[in-house]
Amino acid sequence: MLPDYQLLRIPGPTPIPPSVQRAMSQPMVGHRSASFQELLSRVAPRLKPLFGTKQDVLILTGSGTLALEAAVVNALDEGEAALVLVTGAFGDRFRKMCQTYGLDTYVIESEWGRAFDVEEVENFLRQHPHIKAVFATYCETSTAVLNPIWELAKVIQQNSDALFIVDAVSCLGAVETKMDEWGIDILVTGSQKALMLPAGLAFAAISEKGWHKVQHNRRPRFYLDLSRYQQSLSDHATPFTPAVSLVMGLEQALNLIEEEGLEQVIKRHQVLKEMTRQAFKALSLPLLTSDKDASPTVTAVRPSQFKADDLRSLLRKKFGLTLAGGQQKLKGEIFRVGHMGYCSPLDVLQTIAAIEVGLKQLGMEIKLGQGTQAAEEVLIHDL
Numbered sequence: 600m601l602p603d604y605q606l607l608r609i610p611g612p613t614p615i616p617p618s619v620q621r622a623m624s625q626p627m628v629g630h631r632s633a634s635f636q637e638l639l640s641r642v643a644p645r646l647k648p649l650f651g652t653k654q655d656v657l658i659l660t661g662s663g664t665l666a667l668e669a670a671v672v673n674a675l676d677e678g679e680a681a682l683v684l685v686t687g688a689f690g691d692r693f694r695k696m697c698q699t700y701g702l703d704t705y706v707i708e709s710e711w712g713r714a715f716d717v718e719e720v721e722n723f724l725r726q727h728p729h730i731k732a733v734f735a736t737y738c739e740t741s742t743a744v745l746n747p748i749w750e751l752a753k754v755i756q757q758n759s760d761a762l763f764i765v766d767a768v769s770c771l772g773a774v775e776t777k778m779d780e781w782g783i784d785i786l787v788t789g790s791q792k793a794l795m796l797p798a799g800l801a802f803a804a805i806s807e808k809g810w811h812k813v814q815h816n817r818r819p820r821f822y823l824d825l826s827r828y829q830q831s832l833s834d835h836a837t838p839f840t841p842a843v844s845l846v847m848g849l850e851q852a853l854n855l856i857e858e859e860g861l862e863q864v865i866k867r868h869q870v871l872k873e874m875t876r877q878a879f880k881a882l883s884l885p886l887l888t889s890d891k892d893a894s895p896t897v898t899a900v901r902p903s904q905f906k907a908d909d910l911r912s913l914l915r916k917k918f919g920l921t922l923a924g925g926q927q928k929l930k931g932e933i934f935r936v937g938h939m940g941y942c943s944p945l946d947v948l949q950t951i952a953a954i955e956v957g958l959k960q961l962g963m964e965i966k967l968g969q970g971t972q973a974a975e976e977v978l979i980h981d982l
């Protein structure tokens with residue numbers, strides 16, 4: 600294997616663009632300096648289009664889970680009722696958090712690999728008017744499903760007073776997201792997925808209705824108190840020392856997104872998804888999700904004729920290509936290809952080509968080039 604060569608094709612952390620890497624290596628500045636204040640005032644408003652909101656986007660220091668936890672503790676007091684939609688490992692994380700914080704937690708779990716059923720949620724909400732918040736995962740990374748958040752938002756508004764709280768960690772910045780228009784009350788994400796940065800920044804935006812609830816919530820909180828971040832942001836500051844270098848990188852990541860154009864970024868992810876799915880179909884490898892439920896940022900394959908982890912370890916050893924495995928219920932059952940953030944259609948071709956070689960090595964009877972051809976055909980139609 601070529602030393603110091605690696606292809607990271609997992610659904611986060613994702614590869615960092617060289618210009619973002621350079622931006623992060625600038626000399627350190629004080630987080631109370633004028634130059635950092637200016638940086639923050641340039642960067643923060645430019646996150647709004649990605650969220651589809653006019654609200655402030657708060658910048659927290661921590662991994663994505665911190666933003667999930669902030670949403671739970673700011674929105675709800677102990678004993679209040681929450682409905683958690685579990686479609687995989689990350690929905691399950693929300694469930695565990697709600698239970699940990701003493702919420703009266705209801706769960707609707709879907710078969711892993713499928714999106715939630717909007718009608719089922721509608722019926723549930725009609726029968727449980729005391730639910731104060733509904734938690735859902737936009738892209739359920741563990742199963743490669745994109746849940747229909749836009750449909751659910753409407754149903755929640757029509758049938759309940761509950762807040763709608765959405766984890767968009769593995770798709771915000773890569774898929775259409777209209778927080779205000781759809782009616783999401785708290786929307787959170789992290790830096791190391793579609794935003795092309797290392798882990799370390801988490802982001803949260805809150806609707807007017809959400810802020811009202813947050814400000815009246817008496818649950819004790821300190822580092823996670825989102826009102827502090829809101830107050831500081833109006834002074835172009837953060838309440839505690841932020842990950843300064845990551846904010847420098849964020850400015851360049853936003854430059855790249857704006858230069859390409861958000862619409863085009865979203866379209867590119869559609870193409871990456873389509874190329875990946877068509878390639879696996881051509882290779883007769885079973886996809887975990889239906890076309891309708893598939894996420895533009897990650898694809899999961901459930902092979903029946905070889906062990907997913909054998910393919911993963913072979914590709915890692917031979918080529919330095921890292922694919923993700925399954926989590927929890929799906930451990931050992933699937934492999935996942937991340938295609939979000941700093942990912943070009945050519946990266947997909949390279950990944951598919953390497954997988955074809957790997958399949959041959961595992962003794963599978965495939966025709967070399969079958970997968971890449973299918974992916975190329977998608978690409979040609981898109982040009």
Ligand SMILES: *Cc1c(COP(=O)(O)O)cnc(C)c1O
Binds near residue numbers: 662663
């Ligand atoms: C990655 C991810 C998170 C956050 O995980 P961290 O390891 O805390 O950054 C949360 N939700 C989803 C859907 C994710 O993909």
